Amino acid sequence: MTGATGAAFAADPTVEVDNVSAWFGQKVALSELSCSFGPGLTGLLGPNGAGKTTLLRIVTGLLPASKGRIKVAGGDPRADAKVRAALALVPEDEAVPGPLTPRQLVQYRADLFGVVGRNAVDHALDQVGLLDVAHRRLEGFSKGMRQRAKVAAALVTDPTVLVLDEPLNGADPVQRVNLITLFRRLGADGRTVIVSSHVLHEVERLAERIIVLVNGRLAAAGDRRAIRDAMVDRPRRVLVRATQPRFLGAALVEQESVTGVTVDGDDLTVATSRAGELAIVLPRVAKAVGSRLHEVRPLDESLESIFRDLVR
């Protein structure tokens, strides 16, 4: 993984974010962010409130940047109709025009973009698995189905730049797999596909290249393995509940992967810089000292804590 200066920029950028800041009253959503996106699938990862949605809305022109510059396909998405013709967004919000059917919504988008022919509409609906229910009103749809209808409405315009904000929210496991396959294929076709999520595993499955935002700033960028390593090989604390805690603690301290042990009654708090290695070593050490493990639990495993570590 490299820092903000290197891997944050695509070799052949379609979307360029140059020193962009955005604020809403006193709240700063993005702070001097610079990065770019090129053909292929890029994951935008960050905890809730990191500024992902704001960035995607600025990229698509729905919001102006308070400061800085955005260029999409060589133009300004807020001012240039040609740029808007190349763009499509699937927003995170659940909102859809409820009285319409998916077919009517997709047809409307096709009409606005001058897409001719019923096949294009059918194809878009088929790609997201909604062809069979295309005559039902959107207001009766589940969150996942609404999300797929929005994806179909985006796909029918054949966009060069496709922006998807948490597109897998509410999707069932089967649809999740289908959508991931679809997004990967669209990226492989040479489109610029940006997918945001706050779930690391989801983004890992989707994208080779990941950009991580935390508190409106670029926290990390690079290929998915580098990002995962950065997240996994970080100091963390693990609670171990076992018999013979003092013997176990003494034995664990001698392990290379362990940086410290605190004993409190039957509880041991083990600090480690390599959690994966500790997971292998711990049962072996416990067996060697005759200790029985009752519970092993990471104390700071939330995604937010991982992100916090990344920006330290």
Added chain:
Amino acid sequence: MTAVVHTARYAARACLPRRRRLGLLLPGLGALLFGMLAHVVDAGTAEESFAAVATVGLFAIVLPIGCLVIGDAMLGTEVRGGTLHFTWLSPVPRWTIVAGRWAAGTIAASLVLGTACALAAVVAGVPGVAPPLFLAISAGSAAYVALFIMLGAITRRAVVWSLGVVVLGERLLGAALDGVAQLSPGWLSRTAFTGLTDATDLFRAGVPDGWAAIGRLALVTAICLAVAAWRLSSLRLAGRSE
């Protein structure tokens, strides 16, 4: 031009759901009730009684409230609800979005309110004034819908501002100041009706009447639509989290 048609068709389907259409029946029924009320108002002839009722009921209540329900639905509701991006994020010029929504709203308002008010005239026993009343209400609807679309593009609290414009701007200031009444859809549609009939009780000095009022309404409509189209270009479509 086809973009206007597509947008209008979308607006008619998506922005006026069944519940809102049912809601529109209320001002329609209100208009008919005012028609019946004309029978118990003793203001001279049947025409004069109906004119008295129309002043208070049709032009001051039914027309603005009915148009507010429709006009806000055409843009403000979509901005607040987060569905405008389906239209906004497209290569069509901004003015076509505004024009399509205005056309759909005006047709809906004219059909519901114009027809209800014309029927009210028939119920009141003055069928002769039904055609000019339909025309005046339709022209007023066009201006009101444009006004409420403009407010939907300017502010997120479009309903509050719209009510403020009608109650404070038109009713209070418009009643006192000719300059305000000359730009007020409510006053102009009323004086349009005055000029197209012989409802002299509704005449107001300093405000154009008849076809001149309809021309003024067209001007107000055009200004509101131009402002809405301009404002739409600089609209901030923030998500719920922002």
